[in-house]
Amino acid sequence: MEFKSGLWQHPGMINFRTLADGHPDLAHSPLLRGALLTLQYTRTHGSIGLTKNMAFKRVFVHWAVENFDWPGKTSEEMFRYNKVINEYEFPPLEILHFLLISLRLGRHFKGEFRLTKRGTELAQAPALLFAELIPYFLLRMDHSSYARFEGRPFGTWDVWINVINVEADFGTTEAALFKNFYGEPEDWHTAGWREMAAFSSCVLRPLEWAGFLIETREDALGKQACHVFKTPLWRSALHLDSDDILRPMPVH
Incomplete structure (x- = not known):
């Protein structure tokens, strides 16, 4: 190991x-x-x-x-x-x-x-x-130590988690989160797929394995879209600076 x-x-x-x-x-x-x-x-x-x-x-x-x-x-x-x-x-x-x-x-x-x-x-x-x-x-x-790629994404957990807290509150996509942090709409079909892979492997996957996110994948128009949702454990276990700006959960 x-x-x-x-x-x-x-x-x-x-x-x-x-x-x-x-x-x-x-x-x-x-x-x-x-x-x-x-x-x-x-x-x-x-x-x-x-x-x-x-x-x-x-x-x-x-x-x-x-x-x-x-x-x-x-x-x-x-x-x-x-x-x-x-x-x-x-x-x-x-x-x-x-x-x-x-x-x-x-x-x-x-x-x-x-x-x-x-x-x-x-x-x-x-x-x-x-x-x-x-x-x-x-x-x-160091999550890059067990990923397929040596590169690690630029950023800190404080920023990643607080932004995801807001952006994924009602669900989002992997590509949309990447764009929020890095400004380029990269996905697995562009030249920036390695950067996307590093972000997915070193940020989103650890959050999923920890139990804070759920990722679902589906094919649409010939492209695979990855949707990202917060689990109930996220709200139960994490207390974050960005909690104050979350919108109230809808009541059905």
Whole structure:
């Protein structure tokens, strides 16, 4: 695992609200769900076997693919083309493995992944796990380190999140958000597709994996449009400077 951590960009004024363990909006976070499942699996089985390269062995990787319910990566689709899947072929699990070790919720010991005392405690405390996992993942990871492109978009999380807070309040598109930040209406069909890819991989995808955004894709007039919506978890968990200028939610 060659991911990078450290304060990639100054987080600015992004405050995470404290939620209760039973808060229903926590269910919107794929990363939290995967972390809970991994911690609980390890607690139940005692450990997870590791390969010589310190990756999770395939038996657990297959279990994770089948149980994580990861957006855009159903088990049927993944096993359709690969009967055998390694950790690096399921990026969410590879990143989650890195995060659990970095946060000292798990450790490698004699060829096995085992829980620390803190990891055992948080396996049954979703809100506390969310509070440790998500800010670290979102604000401290260098998301370009696991993207396909080395380039990272210009900007800070403070600006990105506060602008998206307003622009995506009733839904928007990936291209419209890109234009808001960078002024050029780039998309996957223009010469600026690499810049668009960097923005998508390093900003929108981490927000989706954290559980704050939902992205839906559809083909229209020969082009693929990506629509972006805030999840209920965004409103529950984030307290932002731009909240004051949001329009009231429509009542039906």
